[in-house]
Amino acid sequence: QAQLVESGGGLVQAGGSLRLACAASGRTFSGAMGWFRQAPGKEREFVAAISGSGSTLYADSVKGRFTISRDNAKNTVYLQMNNVKPEDTASYYCAASSVYYSPRYTRGDYDYWGQGTQVTVSS
16 A cells, blocks of 8 residues: 655755655555645645656745755655745645646645654744
């Protein structure tokens, strides 16, 4: 059974950095993978996505601060978060698509999801 497990969340001060990881198991994900986030009382929103060959897509709110990458040999995708802000506080979810290869920003394009990891940014 395919599974995505996020790690690396925690408490960080504004301006600091954090690196999230999402390890896939049970099958190889060679297509689109992405990160979404959800703050309390808000909809889950797109953060970043990457294709199997490394093409990337970012939300405007994180462009220039976050970097998504993947290690296909380890079946793992990463999210490097730099210069974090209090508004980045949310649960961060990893997602993978078994259908699409190019990076996607629509939640419905992903059919595998992790359980999430909490990121809290203090001011």
